[in-house]
Amino acid sequence: MKVGVIIFPGSNCDRDTIEAVERLGMEAIPLWYTRKSLTGIDRLILPGGFSYGDYLRSGALAAQAPIMEAVEQAVSRQELPVLGICNGFQILCERGLLPGALRPNSSGEFRCTWEYMRITSVPRGFAGLKEGDVLRLPIAHHEGAYAVQPGQLQSLFENHQIFLQYSDETGSVHALTNPNGAVANVAGISQGLVVGLMPHPERAMASYLGSSDGQRFLKAWLGEGSQ
Amino acid sequence: MTYDVVVNVSLKEAVLDPAGQQVARVLHNMGYAMEDVRIGKQIKLRFQAADLTEAKENARQMAEKLLANPVLETYEILVTEP
Amino acid sequence: MTYDVVVNVSLKEAVLDPAGQQVARVLHNMGYAMEDVRIGKQIKLRFQAADLTEAKENARQMAEKLLANPVLETYEILVTEP
Amino acid sequence: MNFRDVGLTQEEFEIIQSQLGRNPNDLELGLFGVLWSEHCSYKSSKSLLSWLPHEGRAVVQGPGENAGVVALNDRLHVAFKVESHNHPSYVEPVQGAATGVGGILRDIIAMGARPVALADSLRFGTDNSAAIIQNGVVEGIGRYGNAIGIPTVTGEVAYSSVYDKNPLVNVMAVGLLPLDRGVNAQGARPGSYLVLLGQPTGRDGIHGASLLASQDFGDATEHMRPTVQVGDPFMGKMLMEATLAAIATHKLDAVQDLGAAGLTSSVAELCYRSGVGATIRLEEVPCREQGMTPYEIMLSETQERMLLVVSPDNWPGIEPIVQHWEVPYSVIGEIMDEPHLVITMRGDIHAMVPPEILAGSCPSRPARSEWANEIRQNVPHLTSFRPLTFDPEQALAVLGSVDCRSRHRIFERYDSMILANTVWGPLHDLAILRTKGSKEGLAIALSGPGRYAARDPYSGGLAAVSRVVGLLAAQGADVLGLTDGINAGNPDKERVFRELTGLIAGVADACNIFAVPVTGGNVSLHNETEGDSIWPTVVIGAVGRHHHPLEPVPDSPWQEGMDIVRIYPGGDWSLGASVFELLFSQLSAYPRPDLERIRRVYQALDEAWNKIPSYGVRMIGAGGLFVAATKALLAMPASLGMEISVSPDDAVRQLFSEVSGQFLIFCDPQATPRLMELLGPGIAGEIIGSVTPDSNLVIRAGRAHRFERTKLDRTFRFGYGG
């Protein structure tokens, strides 16, 4: 399987992501942002970072990059699973491929911490994760507070699009487990084959780095998780 | 012709502005009788366009496509004639 | 009386605006004939003051002390009469 | 323009006249002004720095280049250096600190290294504006480091009113390079192009950092405030990728970053180190503003710029790389044989000076070794502050003091995990990083206990080196090299120069005893405002080879029943310069570290990994044993606690003394005797307690005092009474 990893100017988690994918035995293909076609790519990751310096709004400038045209087309044809991590998630929202937006953390500050989060509903195509599972992954962002248009949250829940929520170790979700002011503690959402999350699974690939739950998550996304 | 256009981007009214609230709190503590603070962006564009109509239309497109995020923000456009 | 005051904060002319630079680059790639983009803040204040003079003076103080960073930024104040 | 306008002395000006054989013109005078400033020439510290040992088995590149380089193993080299950005961070905390990070990163990039870690050492005041400055500095460091994608893995902060108007921001960068990747600023060959990469030049910081850093800050300099440099981490990232990719071709003659004094310093130093001259055509320098004069272009301190030297034959192979990374660039001149730096603008010659005079002839202040000897002999009198009874409230006040409490409000604003190498990050006393593809990892420590130097700079110098070397020894890591950041007041004052002499002599003596080299560093003088200077402050960064980075020696116990052992290099339990003393008495002198004994403690720790199956170790630092034990407790599983006994008549001193060389060891009772055997004669090892199944801390000093874990946690995280 060929997993494309888009590199925008200013992406900085691209190497970590490529390494994580390779560690899981997949072929990772770096894709420079000026590419216009995605032929030959089976799955696609938009990695974290500060594309275009995160200037204006995080992800806004990268959302206009040439390669995003191709991503949009592939998504509309329902043929390409796409994963956006952190800045990648922001870019997908800015491009309108995922609903909502990511706002500055309510503290107004960047935050890098380990967090627990609960799988609220398993997105399409994930193998080996089930509702109620709790993952421990790091976050590292300044604009990670998920927000939606007034009134939209309900339907996202009803459509099972809210897939990840910041929780405590036991999976219970409440105000004290919200690290950034995200509405309803949302850490990740999905829409069809497009999935986005603020936490960084690619940094949690081994227990000596703090957790191997990222490995579990990426395996599930790759459809390789143990059933 | 070169046009100077200002695009003011602000949060929709229904959207909470934590940064604005924070500033309001500080100003209040400094002794001002604050009722509200909202923080938006002021983007000053200078670009070439054939005429005023085109300049306005271009600015509108830039705001729609890039400068404002329709999920949370609105914008207004101010054009100064060259 | 309640006053609505807008404080526009912008980077001094000689100061580098990396955000403006990148926005200009992307707008250029989107097909607009950009010459320059500068990004500032638009801060909308609503507060109580005895009269217009006091409102203006308060806004000036807030800008000086908090809203603008005098090392990098300048500001202008726009008051709408209530 | 007069020589005084550019900060030169009469004597210096006369040397310039005689070496040039004529009067310099205004532009030339400006070039001398910045290059002969304290900041660029190290004229007051150079001879003192010559006391530092530079030789070591792992040393590849000692001082004199953009950064030191040491060998991690037979495949990887490590480039590292500390740099200060003190004045700029006072003027504009966010941008001052941000550009400090950018600057030190470019230093190691210019050596061909890909940055893997940052560490920051901060000093702030205690007045109202100190909190604002701290907030800005932390924001700035995070803003740059996070965006360019280099983790900030460790650091330290301390407070005193002496830093109110002179905060210190010292940042260390660490990078890795394959053995064959090294470049430097010595290989420029005649005929090669000078290529300027990066941000177009603006009127940023003209006569800024270099000149301001060479004068005392005060109202007189207020009007000289330059346009503040703004850091652009995005351009920094693109420039880093372009530069590293260009270096990887092996087709560059030389690389030099542009830092303080911009083009002037980088071209002059490059030519001087390479023994060549150069012509620069200023009309080729891309400028952000119109109408910039030669003087402004040469002295601009616009950030995110790099100078490459590449032969015309090799340039076609490099240009596409620069274009790929979309970095602005321009060929601005050529290297030439004749040893002149010739600056032209549209055909007119504006300056012509031998680089050797510019970069190599500034007279330096002689070191006074007799002062150093005096200082060595002059052991400060230790006051005998002996509070008798242990008061639990005082213990909590120490734990929750600004000097001891948790730094999470700072380090959580830094990305400490990006690049996925961080095995130990800011929750620990030192950072441990794996290196991809090698068994050996990096141990990185940064420390500069300022209080200890306040009364006796020599002790402070000894203690700073001793602490970082000890942190690495506790992990069994080999110290590959040190970098030092020296910060002090106005060296023209005899008192300050004496302090500087003591501080550097302390660093040098400690390095010699521990046999560790210094491979580079930074000196920041004139940290004084209206006559008040800071404490002489040295910050030491250490880079070590960790032999088992995926399994660090734990720094807290993990099992009920483990022994808690304290190791102590002997001598008096002094409270001198401790946090306890600061809070409840007044600052007295720090006890001189007994380096011979401390060295033996370190040797024992170094051996422990091979001889003892499993144990944990934690250095005792600020706040003494009480704080070290609490930190270990808070890092243990919540079901475990500790009970510690100290002698009732000496409880306070035993619990709060910060004497160098103390450690807590946590080990299985069966292994304790073997540990004791490792300790040489005169080194005390004592079982002082054990790990209990009841989650709290109990201190027995005659009677038992019980500290609830939740109370300790809250005090540590939010401060005493917080």
Ligand SMILES: Nc1ncnc2c1ncn2[C@@H]1O[C@H](COP(=O)(O)OP(=O)(O)O)[C@@H](O)[C@H]1O
């Ligand atoms: N305190 C110090 N100890 C050892 N070497 C030092 C010290 N200060 C400066 N140096 C060395 O002097 C050289 C010039 O340093 P510096 O001017 O700070 O470089 P840059 O201009 O890149 O900041 C470097 O090799 C540096 O390592």
Ligand SMILES: [Mg+2]
């Ligand atoms: Mg340098």
